Amino acid sequence: MADKRLLNDEEVRYILRNSFLVEEEIRQWYDTFQVDCPDGRLDKQKLIEMHKKFYKRGSPEDFCELLFKLIDKDGNGTIEFMEYLVAFAIMTSSDPNERLKWAFKLFDLNRNNFIEKSEMVNVVKALYEMIGRECSFDFEDETETDFESGVKSAFDRLDINHDGHISEEEFIEVCKKVPGLAKVLRIG
Numbered sequence: 563m564a565d566k567r568l569l570n571d572e573e574v575r576y577i578l579r580n581s582f583l584v585e586e587e588i589r590q591w592y593d594t595f596q597v598d599c600p601d602g603r604l605d606k607q608k609l610i611e612m613h614k615k616f617y618k619r620g621s622p623e624d625f626c627e628l629l630f631k632l633i634d635k636d637g638n639g640t641i642e643f644m645e646y647l648v649a650f651a652i653m654t655s656s657d658p659n660e661r662l663k664w665a666f667k668l669f670d671l672n673r674n675n676f677i678e679k680s681e682m683v684n685v686v687k688a689l690y691e692m693i694g695r696e697c698s699f700d701f702e703d704e705t706e707t708d709f710e711s712g713v714k715s716a717f718d719r720l721d722i723n724h725d726g727h728i729s730e731e732e733f734i735e736v737c738k739k740v741p742g743l744a745k746v747l748r749i750g
């Protein structure tokens with residue numbers, strides 16, 4: 563087995579700045595990460611394989627592509643432990659605002675700080691391909707089984723001021739008020 567690389571102080575500081583974890587948790591996570599990724603980094607194929615273990619009937623390729631882009635903050639084509647842990651800490655945060663802000667970024671594919679309808683279509687499609695099930699949009703007050711009308715309905719609910727795109731504020735406000743929507747979008 564290769565020598566275990568230790569986290570340096572700069573890496574620990576980066577994670578402390580960008581997450582709510584304490585140093586001991588960071589070091590524990592690092593040990594776990596190294597079991598899966600002994601060279602300290604995660605490539606796209608590995609991320610897909612990890613998701614395949616979990617979603618046995620689905621095709622997680624497209625979703626992992628989106629996820630990978632978001633986690634690989636410096637865009638160098640691999641997910642380093644720091645990037646992985648910061649993403650993981652946010653996704654599992656007990657603060658719903660943090661989780662929703664993260665989900666918003668996942669949907670905002672062109673990073674212009676708004677979610678357009680085409681972005682929502684692409685992300686929701688990738689999500690449902692990954693879980694390998696037919697789409698069913700089960701809002702509290704109605705159920706849509708048709709993909710197009712389901713996405714349209716979700717989009718219209720989120721676009722509070724009807725200006726054709728969803729801001730981060732709209733996204734967070736509506737997802738908190740309508741838990742069914744967050745579930746539909748698989749972020750609840």
Ligand SMILES: [Ca+2]
Pocket residue numbers: 634635636637638639640641642645
């Ligand atoms: Ca990277």
Ligand SMILES: [Ca+2]
Pocket residue numbers: 669670671672673674675676677678681
């Ligand atoms: Ca956008």
Ligand SMILES: [Ca+2]
Pocket residue numbers: 720721722723724725726727728729732
């Ligand atoms: Ca809007």
